[in-house]
Amino acid sequence: MFLKTQTNQKIENYTSALKAIGAFSNLFSSSDKPFIQYRAAENAFCKAFDADNLARADVAYDAIIDGYGIGIKTFVLTGNSKTEKVAEFNSLSSELRLLKGFELANKLADFRNERIGFADRIYNTQNRVYHIIGRDKFLIKIFESSYDLIDKASIEIIEETKSSLKFKDALNEYNFNFSKSVLMKRFLVPDDCIEIDIEILEDPINVLLNVTEPGFKNEKLSVNKNKPKSAVSLLRQEELIPLIDYVILPLYSPEAKKKGLEPIVPVKSQLNQWNAGGRKRDPGEVYISIPSKIRNNAPDFFPDKDLPFNLKMPNGENLSAKVCQEGSKALMTNPNKAMADWMLRRVLMLQEGELLTYGKLKEIGYDSVKITKSINEYFIDFAKLDEYESFVEKITENQSRQFKLFL
Known part of the structure; x- marks a missing residue:
């Protein structure tokens, strides 16, 4: 143990x-x-x-x-x-x-x-x-x-x-x-x-007050009530503009899932890009889609297109990643097959030439990835079923609240 x-x-x-x-x-x-x-x-x-x-x-x-x-x-x-x-x-x-x-x-x-x-x-x-x-x-x-x-x-x-x-x-x-x-x-x-x-304190609030009151001063808490607030500062104070430190990216087609269409995971793009026609493709040719709803609501989350950044895996390993394709709609690694080797082969245990299906994602209970940003470092983790939809709903609500405040 x-x-x-x-x-x-x-x-x-x-x-x-x-x-x-x-x-x-x-x-x-x-x-x-x-x-x-x-x-x-x-x-x-x-x-x-x-x-x-x-x-x-x-x-x-x-x-x-x-x-x-x-x-x-x-x-x-x-x-x-x-x-x-x-x-x-x-x-x-x-x-x-x-x-x-x-x-x-x-x-x-x-x-x-x-x-x-x-x-x-x-x-x-x-x-x-x-x-x-x-x-x-x-x-x-x-x-x-x-x-x-x-x-x-x-x-x-x-x-x-x-x-x-x-x-x-x-x-x-x-x-x-x-x-x-x-x-x-x-x-x-x-x-x-x-x-x-465990000795449970009878009056824990009083104990906390004694800890914080003597000489307690916090410049961030002091507010000049006479100073007019800008719309942006007011939004931040009311937490209507949360700092976006993570995004959820689907490993499937959100539109197909929403409409109940098959296949929910595209068979010739995204993590099945290797299966697309037109030319001979490497079995490790894949990318993770960055939907327009994410690009529009978190435009500054990722670095600019084609600018490499470090993407840390859950096991501590690092991959070189970048945003690619027209409209910055794809997250890829360099080499491209590094993403496939990790996600498709090691984690999802798919063989070369085996299509990723939504049934496989549903079986493991995860159908998206969560990209977390900390200063200039990015982390990737798996996200549970329906997390992408919940995230989009959350950021859409925030945008709506901000818009109403500006009216």
Whole structure:
């Protein structure tokens, strides 16, 4: 397990951070069980153990360190075990509803195992583990649980009702909720867990005031009320012009998906560009489309056309990328096949000459990529199904709000 590979000092730093966070539980809850928000848990873990925080991505792991994929979970304990969500299959619910019993359990195993394998291929992880922060009465219990593939050969059905299917394999027990398309896993609290006593502050607000009030001064908070504000400064103050630090790019045709047309992934362009006619093409000739809605709403996000920039992969490797084609509508790498080698061969496991289909993207639960920008560095991660549509709706709403303010 991961914790056994860490120094006592790092573990002490981590537990101290959780004690401090738990002390302020009354800011959010009146329970005697400490409140640890999941993002706070992830941040504390990554800081203490120098792990890569995957908050910007939405994959099976929350952190990566030394070849370990870490799933960080925090939940309230009600005994020596707790059943908690480990996967959602909303996009596949119509298919799953047609199945029952062993057939359903086996299909869930296929989907679950493929998503874990997908994350392993993205981040080159060799080990995986669940890191659990269990919250009990004035107490936190830290322990680890194996992050296993479902062993199809040993699946046994425990109980099937109108609302759920309970099954187990040789290692774990699972519960699938039909209405929510959620897969749950039972986590057992081991005897050797790390226990931390938490002293919950009765009046955390007063403590925060004492920290911030003496000599507190922040120039950014001071506002000259007599100074007229420009329209732009007013927009920024009201957060109607968010700084766009990421965009979502689809790996399919948004128009075909919207209209329910097939094929949703173009067979002769984008990631299947190698299949286009007109001339002999290399099997690695691909590009990611930059739709006009992205170009129009985030015109300064990418560098100018044909200007190379560094694109960092989830596994830490770097690719040389640039915006290409007429209208700056394509994201490509140099060499061009570097994108195909990574995305099509290593991650999606497609053979040369095998078309990418929307069915393949739907199976893994990701149909877009998220490009994040930090100063002059760009990162690429996969984005879940329908994330592109949600992103376009968000930026369109922002543009509409800005326009109305200027009227």
